[in-house]
Amino acid sequence: MSHFDYQNGVLHAEGVSLPAIAETFGTPTYVYSKAQLLDNFDAYANACAGRDALVCYAMKANSNLAILDLLARRGAGFDIVSGGELLRVIAAGGDPKKVIFSGVGKSVDEMRLALGHDILCFNVESIPELHRLNDVAGSLGKKARISLRVNPNVDAKTHPYIATGLKASKFGVAFDDALATYRTAAQLPNLELVGIDCHIGSQLLDDTPLLEALDRLIELIDTLAAEGIHLHHLDVGGGLGIDYGVAGEDQPAPAGDYVRRVFQRVEAWRAARHDGKGIKVIFEPGRSIVGNTGLLLTKVEFIKHGEEKNFCIVDAAMNDMARPALYQAWMDMQPVVRREAQRQNAGAVYDVVGPICESGDWLARDRELPVEAGDLLVMKTAGAYGMTMASNYNTRGRAAEVIVDGGQVHLVRRRELPEELFALESVIK
Numbered sequence: 001m002s003h004f005d006y007q008n009g010v011l012h013a014e015g016v017s018l019p020a021i022a023e024t025f026g027t028p029t030y031v032y033s034k035a036q037l038l039d040n041f042d043a044y045a046n047a048c049a050g051r052d053a054l055v056c057y058a059m060k061a062n063s064n065l066a067i068l069d070l071l072a073r074r075g076a077g078f079d080i081v082s083g084g085e086l087l088r089v090i091a092a093g094g095d096p097k098k099v100i101f102s103g104v105g106k107s108v109d110e111m112r113l114a115l116g117h118d119i120l121c122f123n124v125e126s127i128p129e130l131h132r133l134n135d136v137a138g139s140l141g142k143k144a145r146i147s148l149r150v151n152p153n154v155d156a157k158t159h160p161y162i163a164t165g166l167k168a169s170k171f172g173v174a175f176d177d178a179l180a181t182y183r184t185a186a187q188l189p190n191l192e193l194v195g196i197d198c199h200i201g202s203q204l205l206d207d208t209p210l211l212e213a214l215d216r217l218i219e220l221i222d223t224l225a226a227e228g229i230h231l232h233h234l235d236v237g238g239g240l241g242i243d244y245g246v247a248g249e250d251q252p253a254p255a256g257d258y259v260r261r262v263f264q265r266v267e268a269w270r271a272a273r274h275d276g277k278g279i280k281v282i283f284e285p286g287r288s289i290v291g292n293t294g295l296l297l298t299k300v301e302f303i304k305h306g307e308e309k310n311f312c313i314v315d316a317a318m319n320d321m322a323r324p325a326l327y328q329a330w331m332d333m334q335p336v337v338r339r340e341a342q343r344q345n346a347g348a349v350y351d352v353v354g355p356i357c358e359s360g361d362w363l364a365r366d367r368e369l370p371v372e373a374g375d376l377l378v379m380k381t382a383g384a385y386g387m388t389m390a391s392n393y394n395t396r397g398r399a400a401e402v403i404v405d406g407g408q409v410h411l412v413r414r415r416e417l418p419e420e421l422f423a424l425e426s427v428i429k
């Protein structure tokens with residue numbers, strides 16, 4: 001069930017009308033539903049209940065502190081990719097001992113910070129990174145728990161920019177090199193080998209490639225065990241897709257079903273091993289936790305009829321939501337108030353564009369929208385990789401963010417134009 005719906009032709013979020021939110025908080029504003037967020041997390045958590053598992057929310061999808069706080073209190077761990085993300089987890093009251101640190105380019109300072117907070121695990125992506133982490137841990141008199149990110153060479157069948165598990169990818173260690181890399185890691189005195197992980201890509205509608213990748217990891221865990229390297233966790237990454245409303249596209253596998261399929265395989269394998277040794281399963285979902293939790297609320301500034309196209313110029317832009325410009329992503333745009341019949345321009349087709357000085361600044365193309373200047377529109381399913389990819393390009397302020405919780409609207413991040421943009425750091429003579 002969606003927590004966003006039309007009531008008497010007006011879009012509501014958990015019972016609050018979007019025009020009322022625009023009136024109070026202005027536009028552009030990201031509007032999130034707390035109930036939707038918790039439903040999405042619970043789909044994972046409930047399917048994991050009673051098993052040795054941890055859901056580490058991939059906070060790059062949406063790192064609003066209120067969202068992190070809600071998820072942390074629900075028991076989530078976090079998948080981070082920078083020192084900044086770790087500081088945000090801590091600021092939101094999350095537990096660093098449930099944090100895993102992914103990413104191909106961790107700096108010495110980031111490693112120090114994460115070791116200082118005793119995070120659960122570093123997902124290491126290369127041999128040079130193993131050596132750096134070993135040195136940093138040694139200099140602090142600590143041991144770093146590590147997992148190797150293995151590239152299972154499975155085709156995720158998604159946009160090339162968000163597929164990460166193929167041979168040509170910058171991520172992970174090649175499957176064929178994994179054994180040798182674990183052997184190298186086992187020689188390094190300040191590393192403790194605890195796990196294995198992969199992440200093959202994002203927005204995967206079919207979970208078959210995810211399960212194929214899992215099978216490959218299981219194969220490696222057995223090979224490693226035969227060498228005396230016994231791992232304690234298996235991290236299957238994130239990647240489960242969501243329904244963006246694209247016509248003709250398959251529906252995504254429901255998160256709970258996917259998780260159950262993972263455990264079926266893991267349990268069949270455990271039973272066959274006969275050693276009774278438990279292996280914790282870690283999930284790193286991002287988009288499937290927050291994607292349909294948020295809308296981007298925007299106002300139509302002008303309608304412009306060009307020579308070849310009609311433009312609906314709105315006050316949100318690619319600096320607020322980069323997915324269309326970056327990946328040609330199709331995002332659903334809908335009027336907040338449905339009143340087609342009264343409109344003179346019903347049936348008109350528009351490109352929905354922002355005010356930024358780039359032809360690539362579009363949010364939607366060739367959409368039939370009954371709109372006039374001053375109307376409100378929403379971009380649906382905008383909760384993931386929206387605000388976290390926002391910038392101040394064109395010295396635009398960032399959108400506000402609100403969370404609706406059963407009829408109450410909470411401002412969870414102010415609209416902002418950072419002060420440092422106006423502070424002259426050095427005067428150059």
Ligand SMILES: Cc1ncc(COP(=O)(O)O)c(C=O)c1O
Binds near residue numbers: 103199240
């Ligand atoms: C290492 C890693 N884990 C998890 C995720 C989360 O992916 P998604 O948002 O597709 O679930 C990503 C991003 O794709 C990632 O790079």
Ligand SMILES: N[C@@H](CCCC[NH3+])C(=O)O
Binds near residue numbers: 162385
């Ligand atoms: N930012 C991408 C997904 C990247 C996934 C990060 N590993 C998107 O908007 O779809």
